[in-house]
Each structure stands twice: as structure tokens, then as C-alpha cells.
Amino acid sequence: MFRRLKQVFSEAIGKFAETLSTKELSHREFEEIFQEFELSLLEADVAYDIVQLVRKSLADEIVGKRISRFSDPAEYVRSVFFKSLKELLDRGVYRGDIIAEIKSAPKPYVIVFMGVNGVGKTTTIAKFAYLLRSNGLNSVVVASDTFRAGAQEQLELHSKRLGVTFIGGKYRSDPAAVAKDGVIHAVRNNVDVVLVDTAGRMHTDVDLMNEVKKVVRVVRPNMKILILDALTGNDAVNQVTWFDGQVGVDAVILTKADADVKGGSALSIIMSLGKPILYLGVGQRYEDLMPYNSEVLLRRMFD
Ligand SMILES: Nc1nc2c(ncn2[C@@H]2O[C@H](COP(=O)(O)OP(=O)(O)OP(=O)(O)O)[C@@H](O)[C@H]2O)c(=O)[nH]1
Ligand SMILES: [Mg+2]
Incomplete structure (x- = not known):
């Protein structure tokens, strides 16, 4: 379960982190990296509409952000991914026992x-x-x-x-x-x-x-x-x-x-x-x- 997605996320996190470690990410740079990521998500059977939700949610958190030189860029990007996806996945939670x-x-x-x-x-x-x-x-x-x-x-x-x-x-x-x-x-x-x-x-x-x-x-x-x-x-x-x-x-x-x-x-x-x-x-x-x-x-x- 999620084997392929896991690889895709890990690669994307690596790419975003690489750029973020040197400077803040412009919208254009975000899009360049995301386009490749988008293709991999679609290939892993993620629906197009969902890919767009992920795109928006990630862009809101990453574009124009500068990370402190003391923090680990990969860890930062990973936490952004985690948070964005969690919001989307929480739509499905049953509020009760x-x-x-x-x-x-x-x-x-x-x-x-x-x-x-x-x-x-x-x-x-x-x-x-x-x-x-x-x-x-x-x-x-x-x-x-x-x-x-x-x-x-x-x-x-x-x-x-x-x-x-x-x-x-x-x-x-x-x-x-x-x-x-x-x-x-x-x-x-x-x-x-x-x-x-x-x-x-x-x-x-x-x-x-x-x-x-x-x-x-x-x-x-x-x-x-x-x-x-x-x-x-x-x-x-x-x-x-x-x-x-x-x-x-x-x-x-x-x-x-x-x-x-x-x-x-x-x-x-x-x-x-x-x-x-x-x-x-x-x-x-x-x-x-x-x-x-x-x-x-x-x-x-x-x-
Ligand atoms: N791998 C896997 N197989 C499952 C799972 N749930 C059900 N199956 C399999 O799916 C097949 C169909 O399961 P059923 O429970 O008979 O499905 P059903 O909805 O009752 O089918 P109908 O009554 O004919 O409409 C069976 O071979 C199950 O073993 C699951 O979570 N994982
Ligand atoms: Mg049955």
C-alpha cells in the first residue's frame, strides 16, 4: 500500500529541499519542480483534481518562504507535505468512535x-x-x-x-x-x-x-x-x-x-x-x- 507514492513523495521532497537550502523558492521554480512531480503523481493513479489540490496547498506553504539556515530543508519540506496532505486526508475522518x-x-x-x-x-x-x-x-x-x-x-x-x-x-x-x-x-x-x-x-x-x-x-x-x-x-x-x-x-x-x-x-x-x-x-x-x-x-x- 502506497509503495509507489512513497517513492514519488520522497523524490519530490528531495528536489524542493535542494533549492530551498540555497534560497527562497519563486513561483516559477516551484512550478518547474512541481510539473515533474505532477506527472509522477498522475502515473501513480492520483486523480487530476487531487493533484491540483496538492499543488495549491504546497505552493501556499513553500513559495516565497525562506527557511532558517539552522533548520534542515528536507525536514522542513517533509513537514509541509505532511501538513498539506493531512488537511486533505482529514476530510475523511469519522468524528466519533x-x-x-x-x-x-x-x-x-x-x-x-x-x-x-x-x-x-x-x-x-x-x-x-x-x-x-x-x-x-x-x-x-x-x-x-x-x-x-x-x-x-x-x-x-x-x-x-x-x-x-x-x-x-x-x-x-x-x-x-x-x-x-x-x-x-x-x-x-x-x-x-x-x-x-x-x-x-x-x-x-x-x-x-x-x-x-x-x-x-x-x-x-x-x-x-x-x-x-x-x-x-x-x-x-x-x-x-x-x-x-x-x-x-x-x-x-x-x-x-x-x-x-x-x-x-x-x-x-x-x-x-x-x-x-x-x-x-x-x-x-x-x-x-x-x-x-x-x-x-x-x-x-x-x-
Ligand atoms: N486484498 C483484499 N481483498 C479483499 C478485501 N475485501 C474483500 N476482498 C476480496 O474481494 C472479493 C469479493 O469480496 P466479497 O466480500 O465477496 O464482495 P461482495 O461485495 O460481498 O460481493 P457480491 O456479494 O458478489 O456483490 C473476495 O475475494 C474477497 O476476499 C480487502 O480488504 N483486501
Ligand atoms: Mg456479498
């Missing part, structure tokens, strides 16, 4: 997971059930994906491995009814959390969007989480817009961040979502769900 919120809310706390096909909804639910268990909370997982062959079995297998209750439904049965069954089970058995899995749907499919709307209407979740794949690039933003307009999106989990070797795609998604990011999926194991934290990501990019 989901686990604490679940603990203090009336039982059961209901979460509906949605997203387009194959983004990692079912896997993320299993990871989330694992996380809840590690925090002393029990959960029931509900397979409201009654559509894709094998979807029920996939979630049921996870539930067995994790030791959590599974609620499913017959093939092609009403997903909203299955979700409701899950909530009823949780109420009767004093379960803390209900995790509702839904079928993958293209955001443009009206019937399937209506179906997830119905699930939401029937179970009235505390939270609606949209799952996004880090490799999706620009379309991730469209997905958020669609799901938000149709169903409402409270927060996002970005999966497969580990598979974005260059790092620019994940970075661009994070910076342009306009929705809080709860977690990043960073692998296929249950433990591979990392709380979204801008500092941690920046350290991966710069250290």
Missing part, C-alpha cells in the same frame, strides 16, 4: 452494508463481526443477499468460523423480510448488533436500488455503510453520490487498500468522498480492517 456509539445505543444496533458487485461487502461484514467480538459485543449476521447463488453459504461459512448467529432466507425471497427476521432474532436474544449483508447492485439498477431502499425502510438501521473498492478510482465518487441520493450513506469502508500498490487510487478516493471513512480493508483475513486514521496513513507514505 463507532464501537463506543454501539455500546451506548439501545440494543440492537443495526447496520446495513451496501455497495456495487464484488467490492467486499460480505468479507467486510465478517471482519466487522470479528471486530465486534474482540470488543466484547455479540452480533448476528443476516444474509439479505437472496439473489446471488452462493451468497447465503458464503456468509454462513463466515458465521460458523466466527461463532456468530446466521440468519438467512430462501433464494429469491424478499431481502427486507430476511433483514427483519435478523432484527427480530436480535431483539429476542438480546444481541448487541445486527449486520445486514445486501446483494451487490450497480447503482444504476433501479429495481435493485428500490430493494435496498425497502430493506432500509423496514429495519431502520442506525447506520448505512457503503462499501467501496479502493481500486475503483473515480467511479467510487459516483457510487457515493448515487447511493447517497437513493438510500443515504452515513459512512464508508474502503476495501482492498492493500491491493492498490501504487496508492494513488485509494488516496484520491479518500480525498474526494465527502463522507466519513470508518475503516480500510487491508487484506483478506478477519484482522485486516484498519481504523481510518490520517496520521497512520501519512506515516506509511513518509517514513
Whole structure:
């Protein structure tokens, strides 16, 4: 994750520092160095708009600044990069503690997971059930994906491995009814959390969007989480817009961040979502769900 970006940043920091160590940087000199940096960022899949945000933010901090001859130019430039990117990455921070919120809310706390096909909804639910268990909370997982062959079995297998209750439904049965069954089970058995899995749907499919709307209407979740794949690039933003307009999106989990070797795609998604990011999926194991934290990501990019 971020391997290529890390190289790109390190090179750019070196270039800027070289000039800054002898004199202050003019706007023209900044642009000369940035143009090369821009190309590398684009090659690492950073979206054009995001590159422009980075350009502006860095220019504000570097152009016309003179650094004290006692300070280390590379260290100075590095801290400017860190600060600029942190501001952009902090746009994605969830201002709260989901686990604490679940603990203090009336039982059961209901979460509906949605997203387009194959983004990692079912896997993320299993990871989330694992996380809840590690925090002393029990959960029931509900397979409201009654559509894709094998979807029920996939979630049921996870539930067995994790030791959590599974609620499913017959093939092609009403997903909203299955979700409701899950909530009823949780109420009767004093379960803390209900995790509702839904079928993958293209955001443009009206019937399937209506179906997830119905699930939401029937179970009235505390939270609606949209799952996004880090490799999706620009379309991730469209997905958020669609799901938000149709169903409402409270927060996002970005999966497969580990598979974005260059790092620019994940970075661009994070910076342009306009929705809080709860977690990043960073692998296929249950433990591979990392709380979204801008500092941690920046350290991966710069250290
Ligand atoms: N490397 C990596 N793979 C992941 C991650 N999350 C999910 N996957 C993989 O992505 C693939 C699809 O995951 P699913 O959980 O089945 O996706 P889904 O959204 O439920 O798919 P549908 O129900 O068919 O729409 C699987 O092979 C997962 O192992 C992640 O964070 N990192
Ligand atoms: Mg699934």
C-alpha cells in the first residue's frame, strides 16, 4: 500500500529541499519542480483534481518562504507535505468512535452494508463481526443477499468460523423480510448488533436500488455503510453520490487498500468522498480492517 507514492513523495521532497537550502523558492521554480512531480503523481493513479489540490496547498506553504539556515530543508519540506496532505486526508475522518456509539445505543444496533458487485461487502461484514467480538459485543449476521447463488453459504461459512448467529432466507425471497427476521432474532436474544449483508447492485439498477431502499425502510438501521473498492478510482465518487441520493450513506469502508500498490487510487478516493471513512480493508483475513486514521496513513507514505 502506497509503495509507489512513497517513492514519488520522497523524490519530490528531495528536489524542493535542494533549492530551498540555497534560497527562497519563486513561483516559477516551484512550478518547474512541481510539473515533474505532477506527472509522477498522475502515473501513480492520483486523480487530476487531487493533484491540483496538492499543488495549491504546497505552493501556499513553500513559495516565497525562506527557511532558517539552522533548520534542515528536507525536514522542513517533509513537514509541509505532511501538513498539506493531512488537511486533505482529514476530510475523511469519522468524528466519533463507532464501537463506543454501539455500546451506548439501545440494543440492537443495526447496520446495513451496501455497495456495487464484488467490492467486499460480505468479507467486510465478517471482519466487522470479528471486530465486534474482540470488543466484547455479540452480533448476528443476516444474509439479505437472496439473489446471488452462493451468497447465503458464503456468509454462513463466515458465521460458523466466527461463532456468530446466521440468519438467512430462501433464494429469491424478499431481502427486507430476511433483514427483519435478523432484527427480530436480535431483539429476542438480546444481541448487541445486527449486520445486514445486501446483494451487490450497480447503482444504476433501479429495481435493485428500490430493494435496498425497502430493506432500509423496514429495519431502520442506525447506520448505512457503503462499501467501496479502493481500486475503483473515480467511479467510487459516483457510487457515493448515487447511493447517497437513493438510500443515504452515513459512512464508508474502503476495501482492498492493500491491493492498490501504487496508492494513488485509494488516496484520491479518500480525498474526494465527502463522507466519513470508518475503516480500510487491508487484506483478506478477519484482522485486516484498519481504523481510518490520517496520521497512520501519512506515516506509511513518509517514513
Ligand atoms: N486484498 C483484499 N481483498 C479483499 C478485501 N475485501 C474483500 N476482498 C476480496 O474481494 C472479493 C469479493 O469480496 P466479497 O466480500 O465477496 O464482495 P461482495 O461485495 O460481498 O460481493 P457480491 O456479494 O458478489 O456483490 C473476495 O475475494 C474477497 O476476499 C480487502 O480488504 N483486501
Ligand atoms: Mg456479498
